Amino acid sequence: MLDSKLLVIKIGSNVLTQENGFPDLLRMEKLVSQISRLIAAGKKVVLVSSGAVAFGRKAIPLPDKLNPVLKKQIWASTGQIRIINHYQKLFEKQQLEIAQVLVTKEDFRDRKHFLNMKNCVQALLSQGILPIINENDTVTITELMFTDNDELAGLTAAMINADTLLLLTNVDGIYTGNPADPASKLIEKVASKMPEVSNYISASKSSFGRGGMLTKYAMAKKSADLGIQVVIANGNKENVLDHFANKTLECTWFEPKKAKQGVKKWLAHGTEYYKGEIIVNEGAKNSLHSEVIRSLLPIGILSLNGEFVKGDILLIKDEKGHKVGLGRAEYSSKLAKERIGQKNQKALIHYDYLYIFDHD
Numbered sequence: 001m002l003d004s005k006l007l008v009i010k011i012g013s014n015v016l017t018q019e020n021g022f023p024d025l026l027r028m029e030k031l032v033s034q035i036s037r038l039i040a041a042g043k044k045v046v047l048v049s050s051g052a053v054a055f056g057r058k059a060i061p062l063p064d065k066l067n068p069v070l071k072k073q074i075w076a077s078t079g080q081i082r083i084i085n086h087y088q089k090l091f092e093k094q095q096l097e098i099a100q101v102l103v104t105k106e107d108f109r110d111r112k113h114f115l116n117m118k119n120c121v122q123a124l125l126s127q128g129i130l131p132i133i134n135e136n137d138t139v140t141i142t143e144l145m146f147t148d149n150d151e152l153a154g155l156t157a158a159m160i161n162a163d164t165l166l167l168l169t170n171v172d173g174i175y176t177g178n179p180a181d182p183a184s185k186l187i188e189k190v191a192s193k194m195p196e197v198s199n200y201i202s203a204s205k206s207s208f209g210r211g212g213m214l215t216k217y218a219m220a221k222k223s224a225d226l227g228i229q230v231v232i233a234n235g236n237k238e239n240v241l242d243h244f245a246n247k248t249l250e251c252t253w254f255e256p257k258k259a260k261q262g263v264k265k266w267l268a269h270g271t272e273y274y275k276g277e278i279i280v281n282e283g284a285k286n287s288l289h290s291e292v293i294r295s296l297l298p299i300g301i302l303s304l305n306g307e308f309v310k311g312d313i314l315l316i317k318d319e320k321g322h323k324v325g326l327g328r329a330e331y332s333s334k335l336a337k338e339r340i341g342q343k344n345q346k347a348l349i350h351y352d353y354l355y356i357f358d359h360d
Helices: 025-040 052-059 068-093 111-126 149-159 213-225 240-246 262-268 282-289 333-339
Strands: 006-011 044-049 097-103 129-135 164-169 229-234 251-254 276-280 301-305 313-317 323-328 354-356
Touching (some): 006 025, 006 149, 025 044, 044 111, 052 068, 068 097, 068 129, 111 129, 111 149, 111 262, 129 149, 149 164, 149 213, 149 262, 164 240, 213 229, 262 323
Parallel strands (some): 006 164, 044 129, 097 129, 276 313
Antiparallel strands (some): 229 251, 276 301, 323 354
């Protein structure tokens, strides 16, 4: 495990929620104390915390027959106030100020908005204020929701150029089988060149969270590919963050690759936000994968799908439908369609705004 100076800690709903669905206030207090010790040791921390629904559920009983989506919105919106107030009281005891940052997926789609958000979080950190980031559950609709807070944590880590992403869940990490099976072994290290391990992972979702271990693995792998070390650990274990600081933590550690540029980190998460698809020919695909850095020119494009404008994220595919990469459009789909297959045209995607999958 590498040293960390700027880390994103995600606390899962199964860590902060008891079996009865109510918040685990004692666990929350212990984690706040440990986060405070990390900050006192000179680390900068951004917190992504689940648990708002548990606080809402405890405060406001709702009839069983009420629409489940409305239930969640009511509990999330009322619980968000309560969880933040509780965090504020706990961190005040540690002489630490906190700030709440509520976001939606749309906030990450637009580069300008993304940079404004990044500047806000960095400004808070520069003043010794702990940002607590969460999804604005009240206004998001299903298709615009994050997969879960692991995705939000991964996006946040990429956005602020964090060196470490720490995902606290209710198991020690990724196992070679079902964690409940005594024969299963903990995978302590996922090396950057290691064969795929996702086939070991149970697809079952956690009791109170939206995502399961598969989504954690996918997000961890993507973050590690961007140069962020990722740790999946059990947030219900005593002194879990102290063990992390001392490098004695039982966990699954993802070895980071060489760090990517900030804009590449933004693009890497664009699989959820792209506005159009580009189908490229074999020559263009080989060119994009070559060691020489190249832009994507209209001559290598076979077809376009979707309407987009300058600045939108585009997904690049080959003729067989395989995903090649992501890029930012230099001009609109209207202009792009007029230039398909033509020579001596301006690049649709400049290499500075191009992210190729599985390519160092």
